[in-house]
Amino acid sequence: MGELRLMKGNEALAEAAIRAGVDGYFGYPITPQSEVIEYLTSEKPHERTGMVVLQAESEVASINMLYGGGATGKKVMTSSSSPGISLMQEGLSYIAGAEIPCVVVNVVRGGPGLGDIQPSQSDYFQAVKGGGHGDYRLIVLAPSSVQEMSDFVPLAFDLAFKYRNPAMIMSDGLIGQMMEKVELFDPMPRMTDKEIEEKFPWATNGKPVGKERRIITSLDLDPARLEVHNHHLQKKYREIEENEVRYEMFDCDDAEYIIVAYGSSARVCQKSIQLAREEGIKVGLIRPITLWPFPKKQINELVEKGVKGFLSVEMSAGQMVEDIQLAVNGRTRVEYFGRYGGMIPSPEEVVEAFKNKFQED
Amino acid sequence: MTEEIIIAGFGGQGVLSMGKILAYSGVMQDQEVSWLPSYGPEMRGGTANVTVIVSDERISSPSISSFDTAIILNQQSMDKFEPTVKPGGVLLYDPNGISRPPERKDINIYTVEGARLAAEMGNTKIFNMIVLGAYLKVKPIVKLENVIKGLRKSLPERYHKLIPLNEDAITMGMKNVNEVQTV
Numbered sequence: 001m002g003e004l005r006l007m008k009g010n011e012a013l014a015e016a017a018i019r020a021g022v023d024g025y026f027g028y029p030i031t032p033q034s035e036v037i038e039y040l041t042s043e044k045p046h047e048r049t050g051m052v053v054l055q056a057e058s059e060v061a062s063i064n065m066l067y068g069g070g071a072t073g074k075k076v077m078t079s080s081s082s083p084g085i086s087l088m089q090e091g092l093s094y095i096a097g098a099e100i101p102c103v104v105v106n107v108v109r110g111g112p113g114l115g116d117i118q119p120s121q122s123d124y125f126q127a128v129k130g131g132g133h134g135d136y137r138l139i140v141l142a143p144s145s146v147q148e149m150s151d152f153v154p155l156a157f158d159l160a161f162k163y164r165n166p167a168m169i170m171s172d173g174l175i176g177q178m179m180e181k182v183e184l185f186d187p188m189p190r191m192t193d194k195e196i197e198e199k200f201p202w203a204t205n206g207k208p209v210g211k212e213r214r215i216i217t218s219l220d221l222d223p224a225r226l227e228v229h230n231h232h233l234q235k236k237y238r239e240i241e242e243n244e245v246r247y248e249m250f251d252c253d254d255a256e257y258i259i260v261a262y263g264s265s266a267r268v269c270q271k272s273i274q275l276a277r278e279e280g281i282k283v284g285l286i287r288p289i290t291l292w293p294f295p296k297k298q299i300n301e302l303v304e305k306g307v308k309g310f311l312s313v314e315m316s317a318g319q320m321v322e323d324i325q326l327a328v329n330g331r332t333r334v335e336y337f338g339r340y341g342g343m344i345p346s347p348e349e350v351v352e353a354f355k356n357k358f359q360e361d
Numbered sequence: 362m363t364e365e366i367i368i369a370g371f372g373g374q375g376v377l378s379m380g381k382i383l384a385y386s387g388v389m390q391d392q393e394v395s396w397l398p399s400y401g402p403e404m405r406g407g408t409a410n411v412t413v414i415v416s417d418e419r420i421s422s423p424s425i426s427s428f429d430t431a432i433i434l435n436q437q438s439m440d441k442f443e444p445t446v447k448p449g450g451v452l453l454y455d456p457n458g459i460s461r462p463p464e465r466k467d468i469n470i471y472t473v474e475g476a477r478l479a480a481e482m483g484n485t486k487i488f489n490m491i492v493l494g495a496y497l498k499v500k501p502i503v504k505l506e507n508v509i510k511g512l513r514k515s516l517p518e519r520y521h522k523l524i525p526l527n528e529d530a531i532t533m534g535m536k537n538v539n540e541v542q543t544v
Contacts, residue, residue: 006381006388006396006515032400049386117401178423179381179396270421346426 002183009149009175010035012182013079013105016153018045021190023074024052026065026212028084031105031117032173036079037209045275049190059084062103063091070100071216073196075157079105079189081173082123083114085131092166097218099202099233101160101241103153104138107176110342118175118342119264124319128292135230137237139167139244140291142262146180154185163240165204170291172315174264174344235279246289251277255284257358258302260324261313262288264344271347276354283354289322308321309333309358313350316340333358362417364502365425367408369442370434375489379432380411382493385511386503389417395423408437415502418457432496434461434475453496462541470498471539478533487530494534505531 009341014036016040017025027037027044037055045051056062062078069076080088085106095102098193108123110116127140139159141152149171157165196203204214220226251273252258257288261269277281286302288295299310312321321336328334337353345353366383368383372378377398397412412428414420431442433454439461446452448467456462459477473495479488499505503511508531512524 004388006385006394134475173400174397174424177398177400179384179394180420180423264424268422268424271423271425274421344424346424347422348426 002185003183004183006179007146007182008035008144008177008179009171010107010144010177011039012150012184013153013171013176013185013345014039014043015105016045016150017077017186018051018066019187020050020154020157021049021188022051022153024054024065024069024076024078024118025078025192026062026069026076027080028056028059028062029076030107032109032119032176033081033105035176036105036107040310047080048130048291049187051190053170059087060091063088063095066104067091067095067098067104070095070102070340071098071204073191073200073205075101075103076133077103077105077153079107081107081109082111082115085291086304087128089126089132091132091140093130093134093136094218095166096130096136096138096213096233097134097229099164099167100216101157101164103160103169103263104166105171106135108170108172110340116342117173119175119344120171120340121263122316122319122340123170123266123318124291126313127168128294128323136233137165137240137292139163139165139240139293140170141167141246142170142289142291143175144263144287145264146175146178146182149175149206150182150184155186156346159244161200165235165236165300167241170263172264173342184321222325226284239292244290244291244295245295248287248289249298250285250287252284252286252302255302256282257284257309257311257354258299258307258320259283259285259311259313259350259354260288260299261285261321262291262320265313265315268347269350272350272354275347275351279351280352288320294323294327296323299324303328307332309335311338311357312338312351312356313345314338315344322328323355362415362502364415364430364500365422365428365431366413366415366430367410367428367442367445368413368432368434369438372407372409373436374409375486376409376434376532377411379463379489379493380413381505381515382417382490382508382511383413384401385515386508389507389510389514390503392417393420397423408435410438410442422490430496430500432492434492439463451499453492453538455492456528464540467544469499469543472539472541473496473537474533475534478537479530482530482533483524487526490527490530491534493539494531495538498535498538499533
């Protein structure tokens with residue numbers, strides 16, 4: 001068993017970055033995720049693993065540091081919260097186009113605009129539909145516990161490098177600020193330059209003698225060639241959709257109705273389904289762990305099993321519900337309940353909403 | 362066993378650290394815990410609260426709206442959280458700074474004069490540990506030895522010399538709980 005600690009989600013994520021052998025973290029403080037850079041600077045990771053931690057001058061600078069660092073095959077990471085992530089969208093689009101692996105963490109807060117600093121999930125569309133310009137996707141993982149804030153760091157890097165694609169960990173102020181028990185994984189060494197050279201033939205570490213020049217760019221002025229590149233990206237995205245869907249199910253076996261919720265709202269809904277079952281309502285919960293790729297197939301299977309209705313519970317104004325509707329494709333009822341602006345639904349409130357939506361059944 | 366607690370008072374009273382020590386004590390006896398603070402543009406003198414859950418089972422929602430126990434340390438928190446105690450639950454408060462005592466008839470109510478006792482012990486910083494002691498007397502959900510272990514784990518080494526003082530404060534709180542009403 002790994003080391004057991006009581007930590008905030010943000011701290012667990014920062015510790016996981018050091019242990020996952022991350023080479024560089026570049027970020028700019030913003031509530032509710034400032035503990036990430038606070039923890040990283042106080043831990044002096046350059047003394048532990050040689051990891052570089054730099055407070056950039058802005059979020060725009062941070063994301064472009066990821067572009068540069070990631071292009072050399074290094075494990076690079078940034079974190080921010082909603083307004084800061086919006087500033088990164090141009091860079092993210094370039095990174096996706098140039099196929100550079102990296103990890104971006106969004107500890108979401110209430111919006112739009114500068115909004116507030118309380119927990120929210122209202123960046124769902126931005127995360128799962130691309131966010132910046134052009135046809136691209138981020139791999140999006142949604143932790144719902146402090147343990148997953150730690151575990152998803154190495155997972156996000158594995159996926160990012162496997163597909164040469166940026167990966168996002170989409171958390172929120174609740175998961176970031178709360179403390180839970182976390183079992184820390186054993187430290188993994190940072191990759192050596194030799195290992196990087198052997199494993200990543202695309203990495204731009206300087207032209208090796210006798211080998212081809214390597215070029216990483218998101219610019220190609222020839223539309224025919226750019227279409228070929230887009231075909232390649234789309235093929236990769238289909239592969240990710242096929243292979244990387246992750247989810248968790250609670251009490252779905254005999255469920256007549258299914259609540260769909262992720263991240264902190266999935267925690268709330270775990271209590272809601274307990275409360276509903278105490279009243280004899282057969283309701284289950286499916287928790288997408290990957291928001292993209294979305295667990296369409298699993299929802300489809302539940303539709304085929306005869307589930308009477310789905311309720312999307314979000315801390316946003318009806319975003320994920322659209323992905324559920326796409327998966328269900330009109331074959332059964334899909335309803336939505338949510339709180340927003342930084343408000344967290346209570347478990348009882350979700351049960352009430354469920355009854356209001358489906359009570360005539 | 363699942364105990365859902367809200368601790369609420371002024372910023373600077375040690376509300377968040379009391380919750381943290383309680384959570385750490387739960388960890389020390391292999392229980393599941395969650396600690397969810399109010400966070401925001403808050404400051405010393407403003408309100409602060411923390412939800413702590415200690416359970417033998419996996420914790421579903423760390424964010425809840427009703428509580429087995431409310432530990433209340435100022436009037437604003439009394440107004441806000443008295444109605445959220447589950448029927449049959451516990452409300453523990455320090456009467457100093459409370460202008461309107463609780464009125465519920467369906468809950469167990471206790472007081473501890475944490476602020477006065479801390480002043481008598483000559484250190485206002487141990488106020489929160491006195492209150493924690495009073496709570497553990499009413500609801501012994503964690504053992505004192507595990508609280509001490511939790512303190513050792515959560516305090517930086519340079520403060521370990523203060524652990525005996527904290528232990529005394531907890532004991533002081535345990536000895537000075539007043540029962541107002543039980544149901």
